[in-house]
Amino acid sequence: MKRFGELLAWAAFAIVVGVLSVWPRYEVVDRGVAILTLTFTHAAQLIGECRTLTQEDLDKLPPNMRKPIDCPRERNPVHIELRSSGSVIFEDLLMPSGIWSDGKANIYKRIAVPAGTHELFVGMNDSGGTSGFDFETSARVDLPPGRNLVIRFDELSQGFLIH
Numbered sequence: 001m002k003r004f005g006e007l008l009a010w011a012a013f014a015i016v017v018g019v020l021s022v023w024p025r026y027e028v029v030d031r032g033v034a035i036l037t038l039t040f041t042h043a044a045q046l047i048g049e050c051r052t053l054t055q056e057d058l059d060k061l062p063p064n065m066r067k068p069i070d071c072p073r074e075r076n077p078v079h080i081e082l083r084s085s086g087s088v089i090f091e092d093l094l095m096p097s098g099i100w101s102d103g104k105a106n107i108y109k110r111i112a113v114p115a116g117t118h119e120l121f122v123g124m125n126d127s128g129g130t131s132g133f134d135f136e137t138s139a140r141v142d143l144p145p146g147r148n149l150v151i152r153f154d155e156l157s158q159g160f161l162i163h
Helices: 002-022 055-060
Strands: 033-042 078-084 087-094 105-114 116-125 135-143 148-154 159-162
Touching: 033 078, 033 116, 078 105, 087 105, 116 148, 116 159, 135 148, 135 159
Parallel strands: 033 148
Antiparallel strands: 033 105, 078 087, 078 116, 116 135, 148 159
16 A cells, blocks of 8 residues: 555656646747847957157156056947847947956847847947947848847957857
8 A cells, every 4th residue: 555655646746747847838038029149249449559658758667667668458348239120229338348448348138029020230339439330230130939049249250140
């Protein structure tokens, strides 16, 4: 009788686990929705250009700090814009990382969009200019429901990749 009770308990446990593995149904995104994932790490251009110090400037510095060329460490913020069919769906100003603002700007953003055909535009300005983009890409994509489309910036080709 003890074995029968133990077998019954294990059977009940297996049924509960089996039911909970298929119900309630879990969906990562809502029906009729696709996901755009914008992700990259990028070091923007330096805030200023290197300058050669005059002998007069070098004499004012302590001997251990007399470098003939002075280069700023700080980098420009990265302006990123993502448009779908002409309307802006994401825009941000990414500050450089690091205590001296000399590191890379990072982003990982997931954006839910309706499934269907979209004219995507991605633009990035890393030079500190106020108008236009230094890097931009346009693409026509068809997004079925539940699709995750990744947009990333490739440092080698200096352009956005959409896949």
